Amino acid sequence: MKKIDRSNKVRTGFHQAKWDEPVIFELSQAGERGVLVPQADPEVQECAGDVLAGLPPALIRKTPPALPEISQPRVLRHYARLSQQTLGADVNMEIGQGTCTVKYSPKINDQLARLPGMAEMHPLQDESTAQGILEIFHATDLYMREISGMDRFSFQPGGGSQAILAMASIAFAYFSSLGEADKRDEIITTIYSHPSDAAAPHVKGYKIIYLHPDKDGYPDLEAFKDAVSERTAGFFVANPEDTGVYNKRVLEFTKLVHEHGGLTGYDQANVNGLLGVTRAKEAGFDMCFFNLHKSFSTPHGCGGPAVGAVGVLKHLERFIPGPLIDFDGEKYCFNYGFADTEFGIGKVRTFYGAAPVVLKTYAWIRSMGPDGLYQVAKTSVLNNNYMFKKLMELDVVDAPYIPGKQRVEQVRYTLEKLFEQTGVSTADVQRRMMDFGMHYWQSHHPYYIPEPMTLEPTETPSKEDIDEYIATLKYIFEEAKADPEHVKSAPHSSVCHQLDESGMDDPEKWAITWRTYLKKYK
């Protein structure tokens, strides 16, 4: 038998499963069933009577829902096949998901959340029967306070954007309490902060003022001085921004906002490079939030469940969304007090936060300890700068701003040179990366950095993993020079090849439900 050659790190033999799987509605066969529920015993039937009679008539459907009719094994095959057509976190290295901080979510934490005692709980249970999870909420609140310097956390927001909306609502409530809400109608942010730092306050009704970076990539302080005024309600910003550049003059910004009477909100969705290094409070922020599904390892889960834990300093505590969880010395209980005050923002979501997510966060923090959290920051910054240095050695890769200096936990690179030399764009590279089972992300829109590539290794990958990712990129860059058409026509080993995207901007062509699809295309 021949020895297997492992000298090449690039998975040139990868091929994704392709099942030509129909949409589940197309698999439906009239009368086919997954489970045939047996009739109840006559005795039971008699005892229960007509159980549906109590339903309000207006809520009873005239026609049954148009659900697919399909047997269990066919359902199972359908979803198993679809799962093989995805590039999930368990099969690929998530280095290419820059800004998303996709790190390893320990499986044991998933198991904890699935324990019957946890999985079978209901948020409407009486607090006396939920002391365990309430204790975990309370303890996690205390940990978050320590990590950020804030005085109180709410776990209610279901994600980062909702946490930013909560911060905007807190700002609005705060200025309403001072009688200044009408006058202060502007939120300042930066173009390299997450777009939600603008979008969520916009939803709240604020005008948004964006700052562009100065020549070094820091938010332009001179422009900021021109922007901040007595109209400023808040300054919402990420630091480091998407570029991985840390604004070391952040205190000057927060101080200036405070001098004009505004509030400061720190987007710490991704706090990976700063855990145990810096805190929101010391950087001059009144509020901050953490995405537990990013920096605190709970899975992203395809849009949920998630938590954007929002924390505030004392002077904003009475505006925080509730209920919160208090400990009275003997037992844990819900505190609706803040939410119900005249200016309290109330709820931004039902209940008090996704309990399994908070449990996983708690378990992760406990397993890491304070030194472990600091180590996360150090390792993720080291991984990133190792990768940064290796990639910058390639002639087609560059990174704008502060040449020669290191980045924090991620880098926004530019492949402009590759594009100029070969005509291969960052979008082409993204599609080609899929041929090796890898994710790759460009940038938020619009692209302020040409041909962008945003990579964030986190603390998870080993040196071998990072080397494989770099080797794969390098392979594609070489290919772009030798055979650009092959890269431009990628992916070749993926489920779908290229799509006609011309309908993407035309709502008339969109079919976001099966019913719409039938109406428009059958």
Place this chain on the structure above:
Amino acid sequence: MMKKLGLIINPIAGMGGSVGLKGTDGVLDEAIRRGAVPRAAEKALRSLMVLLPLQGELTVLCAGKEMGENALESAGFSYHAAYQPVGSPCSAADTQAAAQAVAAAGADIIAFAGGDGTARDVCAAIGESLPVLGIPAGVKIHSPVYAQSPEKAGELLRLFLTGHTALTREAEVLDIDEKDYRLGILSTRLHGYLTIPYERRFMQGGKSPSPLSEKSQQLAIAASVAEDMADNICYFVGPGSTTRSLMDFLQTKNTLLGVDVLWQKQAIATDVAELEILSYMDKTPAKLVITPTGGQGYLLGRGNQQISPHVIKKLGKQNIIVAATPSKLAGLKGCPLLVDTGDPDADALLRGYVRVSTGYREAVMYPVE
């Protein structure tokens, strides 16, 4: 089915520049006497090379002989010549007639190799009736209807022809007066607009909630500017498609290339000159709404000379509302907005930072130099 490409080459474009003539309009004989050789076909070929992989499926409708046919022949494309030039050398009339013929023959997009003069001819012939894209080959390339290089033009055409982008936006057709320019006077005029394709990676999408077209971005800006308008202030609205969408939003008459006057959200005068602007300012408080030119980012001094240094000084910076779509700002690639009114004091007044309205209740702090 793949879209149909139209191709028009202005064979004499760029000839004046190579021999120091700052343009070829009206001085072709002199350029030839000085030894200029045609270069435009070579530029067009560089774009065509990018399209070579599509060769088998692509239908190209072109103008005859050196206006496109010869280049396609040498690159090995199959084509249909929809127009034959009348004389040699070709004239502006040939470019115009060719554009009409190629459009009538069913082209989905017309690529034209030339300079600002060629863009003017294409604009005069077909206006904004179908998408076009300039392959830079002329001496003067002030109009952002041109790609940055022939290769980039080829790349954009490839994306459009294969359905990877269907997005289009309006871009200015600018030209300087060559006679004045040869005398050392720079005066730019806005001659109209052409519809050009652009790539979706320069716009909203991806992680952002909704992909917004250039048109919707302009509409959002219009709604925002209109909302902030006061009834006791007179508004001068400068040329540009961004500012025109404000007038369309207010459903009031407007001119594409001129300065219009709004009072209580209705046009009370269109295409006014400097003196009229000044006389309105004597009667009422006033504000100005302007948009920079695409690509180069000129706020003043290119195509809006009615807004004179005198007008600027009288208005003051606080009464100037600047509007531009995020894609337009991104297209400046970090370069500042420019002012060149010809008066150093007026220019100095505008330097520093301006709030550029970029959407509904959204603004960007942007430097002006």
